[in-house]
Amino acid sequence: MRRTKLTNEEGEIIQVCPSQRDKILDECSRSLFGKFLKNRLFNQQAVKNILGATWKFGSDLKIIDVGEGLFQFKFAMESQLTWVLNNGPWSFDNYLLLLRRWEKGMNANTIKFTNCPMWVRVWGLPFELFSEDVVSDIGRGIGPVVEVDCKGAASDQAKFLRIRVEVPLEKLLSRGSKIKGLEGEVVWVDFKCERLISFCFRCGVLGHEVKICAATGKANTQENQYGD
Structure with a gap:
């Protein structure tokens, strides 16, 4: 629209008064x-x-x-x-x-989808780091945090902690991360996303599956990098 040269009539502003x-x-x-x-x-x-x-x-x-x-x-x-x-x-x-x-001013041409909220399970945390603030810090490394579920830490099956994160669509899905505690110790934790839909376990992209992945057939991408 910026490159379009408007006529005099097109340049006039039409006042609208929605009755409803x-x-x-x-x-x-x-x-x-x-x-x-x-x-x-x-x-x-x-x-x-x-x-x-x-x-x-x-x-x-x-x-x-x-x-x-x-x-x-x-x-x-x-x-x-x-x-x-x-x-x-x-x-x-x-x-x-x-x-x-909905947000004011949205229309079909301007609305953008950049994130998708997903529950992510954090596995491998040292026992002394099983806390809501720690998993919130980890979640912020993935994307904006929506919700933290620490019920597992208080139950009799504390195998992992869950966090709901706005996962960025333009990035590859993160398989895990190194985290550093207050005493300087560095450990690796695994991320497992729940209810993965239309996900490529070869290249890590949301929106397609392995069978139609462009990386299929390339010598250095034969294995599924995100699991079977």
Whole structure:
């Protein structure tokens, strides 16, 4: 648009006065916008049927195709929207569904999806480091921290700690990290993401699987670097 030379008429500003502004803002405030990570045309009715049946909100949920591969999910209650966000990630036909809350000024051309919230299990922590603040520090090394679950540390099966992190989509999935304690000791901890969908265990990228990975067949990438 910046390179387009506007005519005099196009350069004029049109004043708009939405008569149902409050109602529209209320609906938008209870809306999520979603897009599948892999660009592909989906049958709108099939998406509605599957997600509607999975979320089980009945007529309280409206799913609208707003163009550019983008769907708007309108909920009747804030609690329904929150439940969907807290219980993701979701998928359709093994394609990851990215979700974002509505923000003022969004449209189908400007909305961007840069992160996906995922639960990450942290394995291999020294016992003296089993704490919420430690796993929060580790989580911030992956991405913005959403939630920490330390119930395991207080139970009779404290094998790992869980943290929900906004995983950056443009980066390879992290398999683990070196961490350094207050006394200078350095240890390696493993990361295991829960409910991995449409993930390539060869190159570590979200959005495709090994069978269609561009690295397949290259001499130095024969083994799956992220497990079997």
